[in-house]
Amino acid sequence: MSPAPVSEAIATRAAVLTGSPGAFEIMDVLLDPPGPGELLVRMVAAGLCRSDDHFQTGDSIAGRYPFICGHEGAGVVEAVGPGTPGWEVGDHVVFSFIPSCGRCRWCSRGMTNLCDLGRYLMLGSRFADGGGYRVHLEDGTDVGQICGLGTFAERTVVSIDSAIKLDPDLPLEEMCLLGCAVGTGWGSAVNAAEVRPGDVTIVMGAGGIGSFAIQGAAHAGALTLIAVDPVEFKRETALSLGATHAFASIGEAADFARSRTNGQGADNAILCVDVLRGEHVAAALSAIRKAGTVVVTSVAPAHDDGGIPVNPREFSHMQKRLQGSMFGMCNPRADIPMQIEMYREGRLELDSLVTRTYPLDQIVEAYADTAAGKNMRAVIRFE
Template sequence: MSTIKARALVLEEPGTQPVLAEVDVLDPGPGEVRIKIAASGVCGTDGHAIEGTHPLARWPIVLGHEGAGVVESVGEGVTGIGVGDHVVCALAVPCGTCRQCRRGLAEHCNSAARRQAMSGVMADGDSRLRYGGERAYPFFGVGTLAEYSTVRREQVIPIDPALPLDEFCLAGCGVITGYGAVMNVARVRPGDSVVVLGAGGVGANVIQAARAAGASTIVAVDAIPEKLELARTFGATHVVEASADVAKEIAAIEPDGADAVFEVVGKPELLTLCLSLTRVGGACVMVGIPPVGSKITFDAFTLTANRRLLGCRGGAVVPARDIERLVSLYRGGTLNLAGLIGRRIGLDDVFGALDALGKSTFARSVVVF
């Protein structure tokens, strides 16, 4: 093995423009693997890192966190995976040893080891990236907007090589977050009614997961008409333009409120509306990532009617478990990944994809290497 030079999208510091540059991807250490990235989604969370509003980002950083590829080399002690295996990059890495993990609640792991992994630091306290001879960090520990990445073994989930990597790269973040919000957090049941504010990359997956869970009514709300049409293809039974009187429109569909309401935009002020759309005993789930330090204002009496206001950290998933479930849904024809991809682009075209975040008429741009 030897250090590999790779092109990557690097952000030197928040608030600046990222650049395409050459980085050194070091050999995998014990318990690590190096991946040749095949494809990476361009996600709104990358935009948060560029703005400097994501708490896990360190600088300089290699952006990208929705990736899939092929294992190029493995470090000492790695088991269950080998060179040539196809893998999906995973973000949430339960430590396996904290109190929550020992209780079987790995999705709630919040250990220092987990936070260290997701900030791009290996077990020895170093990273496996160098930029201009200095240490750099992979976003969420994976840094997938690069030709190669060295990551912890726990952050790669092997999949059948017959599955398309350009589609399954999205499983690592947008798809699994939407799926987990429905299945793990809100626990939508057959016959439930669902409202989704924000029908973009994650919202589309909330919609198709709600359909897979058996929801009878699924209302999509968005400001972009084309995304509402896309929402119908993923299972929305009703659509509402954000410029309308959303509360009035949804009351005409579900007079008593919805069983589960999902805020997938990341605007705290929308949570007040979401709570008002939630039925007595229903669940209001904050899926979008709000700016750090932002506040929520609502009438606390709203919660006395057994309404639940729930957070949703990445869909509360355990990657090894939930990606396997996504594969089963995909093979059964229930999970539509191809429909999420609006554009397949090269790495040189990534700046246009970043500029389109939050404004595009489709769910995702995918960089194909």
């Protein structure tokens, strides 16, 4: 099918934030037609990552309001911008929340999760035209899109730098998780923590991201894999995904890890809690052995300047490592196709982790349910 030109603004509905803290409001918005290197996508599914909820709570602040959140998503291409080879109307697509230009220092070194285009993620503007926008209110007010995506909308205009083509037989409801949750969690274990066969690994926070960190650590060969979460439902799910033990608190997990390591502690600990605090990092550092690694995956509040209450001597004398992890240190253009094949072969569990789907109009309720511990991953289903 040949690309279909679009010359007029496209009306759609979206969940919009007018400020943080605040609540998503369903509004009518207008989309510009896709330009060169852009796609108009009809959304089918969007994952409800807690990172988007941080804008509702005020823990994260957007560069511009009004602002459309949603950075996990999958859908069907409805129009292709001029001068955009390789894409056709009807293509199925999943988004990578971090775009990759393929030209910057980081992309050229294979570290596409650190692509320089990432500077636009919270600004809401486009990548290519000096801060332009593709979404507007009916009065002409520009609307930002998180990560240049804004998947909490029935339709969106995105750059092909953020798009990865999918085979049409793949279920988009599950595939949308590949855009953030899967790689962020899996990569935090495999790439950032460098879990090895025989390791004692702690995953602190067993929700949407932690469930994939658990799967990644199990795949990498962790012998003792300890999940930590105060919610019993999530602990039970963690055990079904490969965790060998589950506890409600990091203190219990740390004591158990020491009991299995002659008092040394875990080889690595991965932080996937909902809202990161300095005390979480400190507790994880205390739980690992000398020369162990703590991976920080969770998002901390933008206004949190409390620091990490750790004695610096613990780093030098115990040779411990604190490792940040953006998108699991993944290369999405290589890793997402790999994850798809693992899913096809039954070696990556996605289906059961979509706990419930919601219509767009129930997005506030969906996040309330997630905050209450009722969902592993909630998904907005648009059709």
